[in-house]
Amino acid sequence: MAIDPHTNSIETTVNKSTVTLESPLNLACGVVLAKYELAFETYGTLNHDRSNSILICHALSGDQHAAGLDKNGKAGWWDHYIGPGKPIDTNHFFVVCPNNIGSCFGSTGPKTTNLDTGKPWGANFPSLEVSDWVESQKQLMDYLKIDCWSAVIGGSLGGMQAMHWAVAHPQKLKHAVVIAAALKLSAQNIAFNEIARRAIQSDINFKQGNFLEHQTSPTKGLALARMIGHLTYLSDDALGQKFGRLVRSGDLDSAEKELVQFEVSSYLNYQGDKFATRFDANSYILITKMLDYFDLAQHYEDNPVEAFKQAQCKFLVVAFSSDWRFSPPCSEEITDAIVSADKDVAYLRIESDQGHDAFLLPNEHYEKGLGQYLQRVAQAISGASL
Numbered sequence: 001m002a003i004d005p006h007t008n009s010i011e012t013t014v015n016k017s018t019v020t021l022e023s024p025l026n027l028a029c030g031v032v033l034a035k036y037e038l039a040f041e042t043y044g045t046l047n048h049d050r051s052n053s054i055l056i057c058h059a060l061s062g063d064q065h066a067a068g069l070d071k072n073g074k075a076g077w078w079d080h081y082i083g084p085g086k087p088i089d090t091n092h093f094f095v096v097c098p099n100n101i102g103s104c105f106g107s108t109g110p111k112t113t114n115l116d117t118g119k120p121w122g123a124n125f126p127s128l129e130v131s132d133w134v135e136s137q138k139q140l141m142d143y144l145k146i147d148c149w150s151a152v153i154g155g156s157l158g159g160m161q162a163m164h165w166a167v168a169h170p171q172k173l174k175h176a177v178v179i180a181a182a183l184k185l186s187a188q189n190i191a192f193n194e195i196a197r198r199a200i201q202s203d204i205n206f207k208q209g210n211f212l213e214h215q216t217s218p219t220k221g222l223a224l225a226r227m228i229g230h231l232t233y234l235s236d237d238a239l240g241q242k243f244g245r246l247v248r249s250g251d252l253d254s255a256e257k258e259l260v261q262f263e264v265s266s267y268l269n270y271q272g273d274k275f276a277t278r279f280d281a282n283s284y285i286l287i288t289k290m291l292d293y294f295d296l297a298q299h300y301e302d303n304p305v306e307a308f309k310q311a312q313c314k315f316l317v318v319a320f321s322s323d324w325r326f327s328p329p330c331s332e333e334i335t336d337a338i339v340s341a342d343k344d345v346a347y348l349r350i351e352s353d354q355g356h357d358a359f360l361l362p363n364e365h366y367e368k369g370l371g372q373y374l375q376r377v378a379q380a381i382s383g384a385s386l
Contacts, residue, residue, distance in 0.1 A: 012068035012076075012083035012090060015042045018106055021139050025101075031126035038140055039106030040064050040098035043082060044090030046146075052381050053146045054088060055137060055173075056097040057154030057161035060229075060287050061279060064099040064106070080362050087371035092378040093150065098140055100133045102286045110282035111212070123209020123282055130157070130294050134164045141172070148172055150377055155179035155359035156326065157287070160294050163334070166311040167296065175377055176311070177370070179318040180359040182330035183304050183337070184295040189325060192232055193288040196225035200281045209282050222281045223272030230271050235322040235355035239264060304334070308341035315345040316373045318366070320358040346373065 018039045025033040041064045046053060056066050056078070067082035067090075069075055082088040082095055099105040102125060110125040141149070152165045152173045159181025166176040185193075200206060203221025207214045243264040300306040315338050319331035328349055338345040348369045352358040358366070 010084040012043050012079065014065075014068035014070070014076075016040075016064075017042070019140070019143055021136070021143060023139050023142075025132070025136055025139065027126055027132050028129040029127040033101075033108065033126075036101055036108035036136070037106070037112070038098050038101070038108075038136060040096060040140065041066065041068075041076075042097075043067050043095040044093050046094040046144075047381070050146050051148070051150060052092060052378075053094045053096060053144075053149055055141070055149050055152045055165075056082070056088075056095060057133075057137070057152065057158035058097065058100065058103075059154070059156040059158045060291065061226075061275070061284075062158070063103065064097050066097040067095070077360060081367070081370065087367050087374060088153070089371075089374065089378065092381070093374075096140070096144065096146075098137060101136050102128045102133075102283060102290075104280035104283040109280070110209075110286065111280050120212045121282075122212055125282065125286060128286060128290050130160050130164050130290060131168065133290075134161055134168060137161075137165075138169060138172070148174060150381055151175040151177055151374065153177040153179070154181075156181060156356065157291055157294075160291075160296070163296050166313050166315070167300075167307050168310075170310050170312040173313050174380075175314050175316065175373075177316045177318070177373070178331070178334060180320055180323055180326045180331070180356060181334070182326045183297060183334055185292055190292050192228060193292055196228045197285050197288060199224040199228065200285060203281075206281065209285075211281065217276075218281045219273075219276040222279065222284060223269075223276040225272075225284060226275040226279075227268045227272040230268065230275075232325050233356040235324070235353055237322060237353040238355055241353070243267065304337035305340045308338050308343055311338075311341070311343055313343075315343065316348065316370070317345060318348045318350065318359070318370070320350050320352045320354070320356070320366075322353050323356045323358060325356040 018037055020035055020037050022035040025036060062077055065076045066078045067076040084091050088095060099107045101107050102109045104111050110121045114121045152162045154162045159178040162176040162178050165173055200218055200221040203218035205211055205216035206218040211217055297304040297307045317331050317335045319328040335345055335347045350363060350366045352363055354361050
């Protein structure tokens with residue numbers, strides 16, 4: 001077995017795939033995708049009765065590379081949590097992580113070709129909702145001949161997908177793990193997303209979303225959008241501890257203060273510029289609107305209790321103390337609704353100074369809580385297989 005030199009742990013084996021799904025996908029907006037592609041990765045081995053599968057749902061800017069090392073040696077975005085001996089233990093589970101439609105890492109989206117026109121979809125890619133992601137994942141599930149997920153797990157927008165799975169396909173999952181999520185976005189969250197979209201659309205190279213045809217890229221606008229978003233994912237404590245008022249260049253005591261650059265400014269510019277080279281601007285606009293549209297209770301008399309009454313699975317809800325984008329009260333509202341619906345739920349509140357990003361980062365108590373919950377899931381699978 002290969003050993004990861006960075007962690008001294010057994011390296012996660014990555015299996016990359018892309019599948020063309022030819023079952024029509026009826027989108028919530030009324031458009032039908034006759035066929036589409038999903039890029040996905042898997043880790044671990046599917047057991048003989050195909051009962052040990054876990055679906056990982058990525059968030060806004062995530063992709064299918066959730067664990068292990070890619071060909072460039074880049075670790076997956078949740079590598080600390082997925083792999084042999086890790087909380088999502090691939091010694092016991094077969095883990096599936098797709099890149100969802102509308103994104104830009106190999107699945108059908110604004111960057112790919114519209115077969116009806118022979119041109120990139122661009123800004124003409126149809127509007128999406130969380131339900132569309134879940135339905136495409138359901139079709140991937142059917143393709144893999146998996147009848148029921150042992151768990152559906154996701155953080156942020158991924159947590160919203162996990163909740164929708166529980167409500168829309170109650171017989172197709174046994175556990176839903178909802179991390180740092182909300183039943184719907186607050187006005188403040190919608191406002192942040194709108195500012196980010198406006199930053200992209202104001203870039204002269206955006207070309208009303210048709211920048212691929214013009215061979216341009218709105219990198220400045222996309223970088224600014226990411227800087228706005230990234231800032232909301234962090235906490236004041238985390239920024240203060242990491243950067244404070246440290247100066248990267250220039251001298252605060254000099255007369256030329258306009259030349260001063262703070263470390264935090266350099267960090268945000270770096271994060272924005274790096275993101276703008278790898279993500280698609282139309283995808284960013286599309287997916288932030290998905291977040292805005294999400295409301296679990298919308299079709300259940302605006303009552304989340306009625307929504308969760310549809311569920312048959314057990315739940316784990318996780319919140320982080322310093323997350324102000326999806327704060328602990330958001331997770332408590334989810335938990336209260338599940339309890340009122342008379343469903344089985346465990347709630348885990350993690351102390352962290354890392355803000356919303358905490359769900360992606362190492363944390364001893366988070367790892368232990370998630371790992372213990374999934375150990376019980378694995379034990380139940382082993383018992384059922386005897």
